[in-house]
Structures are given as C-alpha cells and as structure tokens.
Amino acid sequence: MKIAIGSDHAGYELKEEIVKFLQQNNYEVVDFGTCDTKSVDYPDYGIKVAEAVKNGDCGKGIVICGTGIGISIAANKVPGIRAALCTNSFMARMSREHNNANVLAIGARIVGLDLAIDIVDTWLKTDYLGDRHQRRLDKIEDIEKKYGR
Template identity: 65%
Template structure:
C-alpha cells in the first residue's frame, strides 16, 4: 500500500518513528513534510496528505500534529477525505470497518509512541465492512457534494 504521511513540527518525531514501521510492514511511504522542528502551519501538511489520497496518488494517508485536532480539520476539508482522529485501538478499527476512513489522524502530544504504532497497525489491517456502512458513507459524500462549489 502507498501511504502519504505528513505532520507539522509538533508531530515530526512521531512521523519519523512511524515511517520505518510502515516500511518494515511492506508499505511505500511518501513524506509530505515537515522535516524540521521549526514552527510551521498544520493546514499545509493536512492539505498535502489529503490531496495525495483524494487525487489517487496514495492509497491512504496519515496526518499528525500536536493534538491531531487542527490537522484533522484541515485534512477533512479536502473533497473525498474521511480523516479519523484516533486515540485508541478501538477507534482505529471502527474508523476503518464502519467509516472507511482513508486518512488516519494522530496527536503526537496525546499518544505515546507504542500506542500510536498499535493504532497505525490496526488501522492499516482493518478492512471496510461495507453493507449498511456503505449507505452511511454515501450519506457523507452527499453532504460533501451539496456544499461543494
């Protein structure tokens, strides 16, 4: 699987820890920045990750900031993105099985590295359940289309 990953300065250390884990699992990783701890703006990196997934350049994405809140808001502005801020394994599983989340959002300052790795692993391994859940995804898409200009 080709995974887009991006973070602001607050998520840099966690992003750098996740990248080799993804590669070890056999995934291709495309890093959309940032590369330094210099203060920067999370919307830039959320947009980059979201667009890579939305445009089909990457299969899924991972976006990280300090709490996950800001970059979650940014990534979810990209059409076609269903970014899920997950703080535990159950949320990661449900975000894929029920919501077909295509971007995982993490908060580096609220998760330990071990928990973050477990969340990533579960999120990548869980398949979308389809059936009744597809109807709900279609509902989300309908809302998005209604407000698109």
C-alpha cells in the same frame, strides 16, 4: 500499498518513528514533511496528504500534529477524504470498518509511541465492512455535494 504521511513540527518526531515502522513492514511511504521541529502550519501538511489520497497517488494517508485535531480538520476539507482522529486501537478499527476512513490522524502530544504504532498497525490491517455502513457514507457524500465540496 503507498502511504502518504505528513506532520507539523509537533508531530515531526512521531512521524519519523511511524515512517520507520511503515518501511519495516513493507509499505511504500511518501513523506510530505515537515522535516524538522521548526514551527510550521499544520494545514499545509494536512492538505498535501489529503490531496495525495484524493487523487489516487497514495492509497491511504496519515497526518500528525500536537493533538491531531487541527490537521484532521484541514484534511477533511478535501472532498472524499474521511480523516479520523484516533486515540486508541478500537477507534482505529471502527474508523476503517464503519467509516472507511482513508486518512488517519494522530495527536503526538496525546498518544505515546507504542500506542501510536498500534493504532497505525490496526488501522492499516482493518478492512471496510461496507453493507449498511455504505448508506451512511453516501449520506456524507450528499452533504459534501450540497455544500459544493
């Protein structure tokens, strides 16, 4: 599976470590940047990842900023994107099983490297359960349509 990944300056170092983990586990990675710790704006990277997932170039996406909040808000502006900010592996599992999250958001200043890797690994290995959860996702899609998104 091809994974889109992007971060702002605060998430850069964690992004680089996650890219290594993904490559070691045979995922194809499309890195949308940033490429160093120079200050940048997180929406620019959140949107690139979200669009790559939305248009089918990548199966899933990972976005990282200092808290994960801003970049997840930006990614969620793209219709059909369900970016879930996860701070532990239980949240990662639930975001996939119940919400079919297609973008994972992580806060580099919130979780350490080992926990971040566990979150990513759990998220990627967890399948969507469908069934009663699809009814809820359909309602979210209806909200997007209502507001022209």
